[in-house]
Amino acid sequence: xxxxxxxxxxxxxxxxxxxxxxxxxxxxxxxxxxxxxxxxxxxxxxxxxxxxxxxxxxxxxxxxxxxxxxxxxxxxxxxxxxxxxxxxxxxxxxxxxxxxxxxxxxxxx
Amino acid sequence: xxxxxxxxxxxxxxxxxxxxxxxxxxxxxxxxxxxxxxxxxxxxxxxxxxxxxxxxxxxxxxxxxxxxxxxxxxxxxxxxxxxxxxxxxxxxxxxxxxxxxxxxxxxxxxxxxxx
Numbered sequence: 339x340x341x342x343x344x345x346x347x348x349x350x351x352x353x354x355x356x357x358x359x360x361x362x363x364x365x366x367x368x369x370x371x372x373x374x375x376x377x378x379x380x381x382x383x384x385x386x387x388x389x390x391x392x393x394x395x396x397x398x399x400x401x402x403x404x405x406x407x408x409x410x411x412x413x414x415x416x417x418x419x420x421x422x423x424x425x426x427x428x429x430x431x432x433x434x435x436x437x438x439x440x441x442x443x444x445x446x447x
Numbered sequence: 448x449x450x451x452x453x454x455x456x457x458x459x460x461x462x463x464x465x466x467x468x469x470x471x472x473x474x475x476x477x478x479x480x481x482x483x484x485x486x487x488x489x490x491x492x493x494x495x496x497x498x499x500x501x502x503x504x505x506x507x508x509x510x511x512x513x514x515x516x517x518x519x520x521x522x523x524x525x526x527x528x529x530x531x532x533x534x535x536x537x538x539x540x541x542x543x544x545x546x547x548x549x550x551x552x553x554x555x556x557x558x559x560x561x562x
Contacts, residue, residue: 371550380451380537380553381490425490434503435480435551439489 342438344426349444350416358411358441360426368432372400372411373425375440381425384411413443421445449474451540451554459560465526468557472519472540478502479521480551481513484535493536496521497543525559533561 341363350356362370369388373381387393387402387409399412411424423440430436452471460466472479480503481493492505496515513523519540525532535558539551 373553380555382553383550386550427490433478433495433497435492437482437490437492 342426342428342436344424344438344441346439347442347444349446352416352418352445352447354416355412355414356416356443358413358424358426358443360409360411360438362407362409362426362428362436362438364407364428364430364436366431367404367428369429370400370402370409371427371429371435372398372409373427373437374422375425376422384424416445418445418447451538451552453536453538453554453557455557456555457558457560459562460528461562462528462530464528465524466528466559467522467524468536468538468559470521470523470538470540470554472521472538473552476540476542476552477519478541478543479515479519480539480541481521481523482537482539483507484537484556485533490537493523528561530561533559535559 344360371386372384374384375381385400387400392401397414402409423442425440426438428436454469478497480495482490484490493507494501494513495503499515510526515521535556537556538554541551
């Protein structure tokens with residue numbers, strides 16, 4: 339595989355901020371994607387980073403450091419509906435996606 | 448614009464049988480990728496088709512095969528089913544693949560149970 343690692347599970351409180359980390363080792367890197375997947379549903383696209391830095395999209399932000407093989411997804415003002423699995427995926431050689439095992443986020447009241 | 452559709456949504460088969468799953472991509476999308484998702488292994492790439500040609504292949508045995516038709520619809524076939532093939536099979540479509548400004552849109556998946 340492409341050695342994509344992310345924590346298995348995290349718990350956070352409604353209204354708080356949570357950071358989900360993803361580390362990877364790959365050649366032919368062409369970008370990193372974050373997907374959200376609610377139980378029993380298909381993954382939905384959240385963000386895409388190809389250059390170093392922070393991409394902000396509403397309550398969600400994603401950061402990439404290519405030299406460190408590191409990304410994180412930052413979720414602010416957590417809501418109960420944010421309880422889901424978050425998948426980190428690396429795009430390699432422009433057309434092959436490798437997914438991490440996902441981080442299950444539990445948001446508690 | 449209709450999303451990605453997959454049929455059937457649920458399927459139960461026995462060991463040794465074969466199965467065919469279908470995926471209709473979003474209209475205009477030419478790239479279709481297939482993934483297997485299991486609790487233990489996460490989302491694993493099976494193969495990708497573009498313009499009726501398999502462009503990429505993951506590390507799955509030859510029992511897993513696929514094809515794409517001229518209208519971009521795709522099918523995947525699993526022969527000689529094993530218990531370990533029980534999984535959610537997801538199809539994802541994108542305009543031309545490649546990721547850059549071509550995000551993947553996932554279908555609802557087909558839940559395959561092998562008894």
